[in-house]
Amino acid sequence: MTLTSPPTRRVAGILVPLFSIPSSASWGIGEIGDLTHLVRWCRSAGIGLVQLLPVNEMPPHESSPYSSLSGAAIDPQFISMSQVPEFERLGGEAALEPELQRQLAALRRSSRIDYAAVRRLKDLVLRKCFAQFVADAERGVGDRRAAFDTFVNVEGWWLDQYALFRALRAFYGEREWALWPESIRNRDCSALDAARGALAEEIGYRTYVQWIAGTQWRQAREVCAGVMLFGDMPFMVSGDSADVWSRQDEFRLDVSVGAPPDAFSATGQDWKLPLYRWDVLEARNFDWLRQRARRYAALYDGYRVDHLVGFYRTYFRPHDGSPAEFSPSEQDEQERLGERVLQTFRESGAHIIAEDLGVIPDFVRASLIRVGMPGYKVFRWEREWQIEGAPFIDPVTYPRLSTATSGTHDTEPLALWWEGAPAAERAAVLAISSVAERLGEADRAAALLAPRFDPSLQGAIVESLFASGSDYLILPVQDVFGWRDRINQPATVGPENWSWRLPWPSERLMVEPEAATVAGQLGIWSARHGRALPTGEGQ
16 A cells, blocks of 8 residues: 655745744734744745644643644634624724723733633633624625635534534533533433524534634635645544544543553553544544544645554553553554554545654554655654664654654753753764764864753754755754743643743744844755745745
8 A cells, every 4th residue: 555645845844833923913822813924934934834733622721732622623712803804893902891901911911821811802702703793694784694604514514513512511611521411411312402492692603713713724824825834633632522522432431542651651641532443433434534634634734643653553541440452452453454544544635744753663664654654753862772872863864754853842942952961962963974064173072061052053953954864844943943942841731831932923033133044044954955945935
């Protein structure tokens, strides 16, 4: 089986969460409309790909983009309020009550994202916008109702169940669906029909919000033309999601999915996620996974499949304390399942890259090569582990069918990694030919004596990754600039996770001296190493 779908050219990309790029007009968080500013800077830097983290709607109490209430819905917190026509009809920000204006000003001043405050304010104002939309439609004002109806018809395959789920969850005080009344929890038809009637207004509101988000996303994609927009598909949605509630027989809720023990965790990880009933999904021709792929292909040019190995074999722990297992249990079944799922994803037409980090069996890596799907080459982990001293693998030798990177959203930035690394590890980095040739003798000597991560060292490592053999290069924005800020620290919960923002409003990327300097250098490296944007796309 060959599913090869490499990029049409060598490409350089950056990883940056949408929430991290607010502009001066944003309401305390990066918004859909802010992609315009980021992509303008990317074009100036020769960057042809932007990798985002998931933008699916999160529960009100969550900040992790990997916790979602839906595998298809866009989180309303990312809506650009200044681009909502009904908000402008209401008078815009100038017409907000003084207290709401104070709240908005506080969100914009904050150096971190206050998710709860952002959601409260946007929900309150979006409800006013929905009321204006309904009133306009009833009076026959404007032509927006026709566009709304078209959206509902086209997206009904996921939107109908999502809007009902969100209306019910709001009605039950945002409690998880497992705590709802039995008739609703078990989807009794008469109970659901009654709920649709009683909650029609709330269902309409949830539908309206998704229409606004979807419209803005489509407009942003048009503006971003020429720079590929990549998403991130989580392996699984939350058990408390519209998808699991509406398709309960396709999931096991008596177990919890996670990761087996490895060098980083002696006990493994428990993600509190349900398990796919692979036999049921296969009997239905993997229709839900096919729908997810369809949705992602509509939103993005391509996407990263998170925890790729889970689609070959899923590690789970039964709630009754029984020993952990893999599903499926046998290698031949695992290999057949993984390749069938990847084929299902590929049929959507999007570019796909595989997050193949962690404990990955050799047969899975061989399978990825066979089906032509690029995995990851994380600079700090690519070493000849079987050779004494574990020398680093020179990025120039990375295979074309791979994604070179300096780290992920879960790793510490290069600067922190370097300054915390043992002397022997730093010496091994400096012994890499493509790094050493970009450092003068004095710079190498200084880097050996002191762990300070200075600009010359940062430039040498980053350019060596631009020179890598990998067709895809995706660098965390922190490593592009040499910053020390983390996006997330795994196994911790706190306000520092998922709340980092750019040091300037995103519309200033083109004029801030540091950003302009970095863009110029990236442009040189992109051209030098065959990753430049096609003529005309960098303008």
